[in-house]
Amino acid sequence: MEVNLASLVQPASSLMVVGLNHHTTPVELREQLAFSDGALDASLPRLVDTKTIREGAILSTCNRVEVVAHTPNLDAANEKIRVFLAEEQRMALPHFAPYLYTHINQEAVSHLFRVASSLDSLVVGEPQILGQVKDAYNASSALGTLGTVLHRCFHKSFSVAKRVRTETSIAAKAVSVSSAAVDLACTVFDRLEDKTAMVIGVGEMGEQAVRHLRGRGIETMLVTNRTFRRAVELARTCNGTVVPFDQLDKHLYLADVVIGAAGSPHYVLHSGMVEEALEERKRSPMFLIDLGVPRNFDPRLNTLDNVFLYDIDDLEQVVEDHKGERQIEAVKAEAIVAEEVNKFWRWFVNQEVTPTIVALREQAETIRTREVEKTLAGLADLSPQAKESIEALTRSLTNKLLHPPLTYLKQRHHNSVTREAEYAKEIASPHVIRQIFGLDGPKE
Amino acid sequence: MEVWLLTLTLLLYLLSTALFIVGLLSARPVVRTVAPSCLLAACLCHAGAIAVRSLTVGYLAVTDIYEALSFFACLTAAMGLLVQWRLPVSIFGAIVSPLGFILTLGVYVFYTQARALPPTLQSAWLPIHVTAAFLGYAVFVVAFSASLVYLVQEKQLKQKKASSFLRRLPSLETLDHLNYRSLAWGFLLLTLGLLSGAVWAGYAWEHLWIWEPRLILSVLTWIFYALLLHYRSAGWRGRRAATLTIVCFAVLVVSFVGVQFFPGRHGGQFG
Numbered sequence: 041m042e043v044n045l046a047s048l049v050q051p052a053s054s055l056m057v058v059g060l061n062h063h064t065t066p067v068e069l070r071e072q073l074a075f076s077d078g079a080l081d082a083s084l085p086r087l088v089d090t091k092t093i094r095e096g097a098i099l100s101t102c103n104r105v106e107v108v109a110h111t112p113n114l115d116a117a118n119e120k121i122r123v124f125l126a127e128e129q130r131m132a133l134p135h136f137a138p139y140l141y142t143h144i145n146q147e148a149v150s151h152l153f154r155v156a157s158s159l160d161s162l163v164v165g166e167p168q169i170l171g172q173v174k175d176a177y178n179a180s181s182a183l184g185t186l187g188t189v190l191h192r193c194f195h196k197s198f199s200v201a202k203r204v205r206t207e208t209s210i211a212a213k214a215v216s217v218s219s220a221a222v223d224l225a226c227t228v229f230d231r232l233e234d235k236t237a238m239v240i241g242v243g244e245m246g247e248q249a250v251r252h253l254r255g256r257g258i259e260t261m262l263v264t265n266r267t268f269r270r271a272v273e274l275a276r277t278c279n280g281t282v283v284p285f286d287q288l289d290k291h292l293y294l295a296d297v298v299i300g301a302a303g304s305p306h307y308v309l310h311s312g313m314v315e316e317a318l319e320e321r322k323r324s325p326m327f328l329i330d331l332g333v334p335r336n337f338d339p340r341l342n343t344l345d346n347v348f349l350y351d352i353d354d355l356e357q358v359v360e361d362h363k364g365e366r367q368i369e370a371v372k373a374e375a376i377v378a379e380e381v382n383k384f385w386r387w388f389v390n391q392e393v394t395p396t397i398v399a400l401r402e403q404a405e406t407i408r409t410r411e412v413e414k415t416l417a418g419l420a421d422l423s424p425q426a427k428e429s430i431e432a433l434t435r436s437l438t439n440k441l442l443h444p445p446l447t448y449l450k451q452r453h454h455n456s457v458t459r460e461a462e463y464a465k466e467i468a469s470p471h472v473i474r475q476i477f478g479l480d481g482p483k484e
Numbered sequence: 485m486e487v488w489l490l491t492l493t494l495l496l497y498l499l500s501t502a503l504f505i506v507g508l509l510s511a512r513p514v515v516r517t518v519a520p521s522c523l524l525a526a527c528l529c530h531a532g533a534i535a536v537r538s539l540t541v542g543y544l545a546v547t548d549i550y551e552a553l554s555f556f557a558c559l560t561a562a563m564g565l566l567v568q569w570r571l572p573v574s575i576f577g578a579i580v581s582p583l584g585f586i587l588t589l590g591v592y593v594f595y596t597q598a599r600a601l602p603p604t605l606q607s608a609w610l611p612i613h614v615t616a617a618f619l620g621y622a623v624f625v626v627a628f629s630a631s632l633v634y635l636v637q638e639k640q641l642k643q644k645k646a647s648s649f650l651r652r653l654p655s656l657e658t659l660d661h662l663n664y665r666s667l668a669w670g671f672l673l674l675t676l677g678l679l680s681g682a683v684w685a686g687y688a689w690e691h692l693w694i695w696e697p698r699l700i701l702s703v704l705t706w707i708f709y710a711l712l713l714h715y716r717s718a719g720w721r722g723r724r725a726a727t728l729t730i731v732c733f734a735v736l737v738v739s740f741v742g743v744q745f746f747p748g749r750h751g752g753q754f755g
Contacts (some may be wrong), residue, residue: 063627100677153545226642226655227641227655228657229655229656230661232658322719322721323719323721324721325656325660342642344722346721348641348642354644
């Protein structure tokens, strides 16, 4: 509601986003519409001109294709972007048009901010999107398709993303079972770089967990499996050392993190084995991650001192809790976005109004001096005091005449955010005032 | 001047308590940089108050309950700052700041006018003995806090309650390490405190040792910590070590507070 009213307060130009994303559009279609880096460089300059689209940028990732534009004519720009997408990607417009969304003005700014802050991502909080937005900005900046407005808009989107990342913990929550497991390992261990992990079994889950552990810097990896050959394969991919399965208990003490991913009907780790390992490693803590179904590790292991056991259900519960916490964090993040959109919008309207105010004043001053000179030229014998009075009179006249429109413009600017609804009812905008006062020269 | 500085100190402790708690609950990084500065300011103010008093009486002002409490509070806050500097998490500040506040509040209750010290006790051993012992106590406060946080963190992990609060606490490994290091340092300082006390007593009372509750309790505390440190070196870690650290700290508190109710040459009237 607020946004609709706001869009009625038309500044002389508008911002818009036209695009489609993973929420509504199937991947086949997104693939076809996506721009490769090379294609983007070739296409983007064709989007921007001086008349309909003053500034433009394209954000193309595997999850979204979006065109951001600054335009003096919304309808024409909307049409142009659609045709542009169809022509550049050689697709029939009706084929993808139903999937396109159009965001205008504050809504467009808000959309860009939300995208950059990863609030619109498939996995909310994932960090890659900000890099992609930055790439899109750099590409269009290099091609020269950005002006003051979009430059600022993109820069703002980066700082909003940063605020969201630092002020909410939306990005700090693990969303997969294996990343949750690694996160938990970090609450036990100070750092993972000097730790050793042991993987028992070579399932898909085990591999994922290994990848996450590697990603967090764990150096030494031990791999063991009933079938020796497959253990060797996994060890090769993760640069680990193979431990023969029957010697598992002898090497267990080396492991700070143990991942169970074996398809075994019995427990692979028992209290006795772990107790011995603990003795051997001077009670240094062990973090056990059981990803097996049925379970690989005896659940009673969790009762041992300095042993922390998480099975797949526990981890799924953690992920579930995170989703709940994410929702709370998302509310905070949306508030930050809304605040920043308001700030940006105030600036945008301001940069539209200021030139109008300046132009009005300049025009009045030009007319006044010209007319005063004309008049005084015919009245050569006037005393200096009388000349002074005429100057004063004309100055006061123009000032008084200009007062109402200037006040209107200034107030409109200052209240543009808080009193949008009221102003929406009125028709006068800088654009209209420019026309009324003929600031853009006579129309041909 | 002194009372004025103490009031300011009290307010700063309160403010930094609030800031550290906010830092613990929210993700705003601003709070995390402001809170340590506030604690630092409190600490400096407090040191200022002690310095003013010491200059007035002409020796390190640590000889009655009021002065001892104040000195101890200041050292504890300083130790908290030290940990905060090495380990930038809000939790230790959130423990040390309110402790500083409560102790300083206690200082108000016991406030006494400055007075002269009997000449027998005026010696260079006074600052050495008291500083070593109290610094040791302050380091033990750190060990105690680390153990307390360890137990909370450990319990949450065992019960599989992974909250975001948990994430803002240091890892178990860090806490255990901090516990070990502060125990070792604290023990060293406590030992120095006892030895210097004995030497001083040798000069002042002409006995190295007198059978008095305070001294007996002090040695008992020392024995407790020695045992704890021994078991830690032998491989006791984690929850067991944390629990024992808390027990030892309880003994320390009893000996520190309880002794105030016993009459004797040491403690009570003079230090």
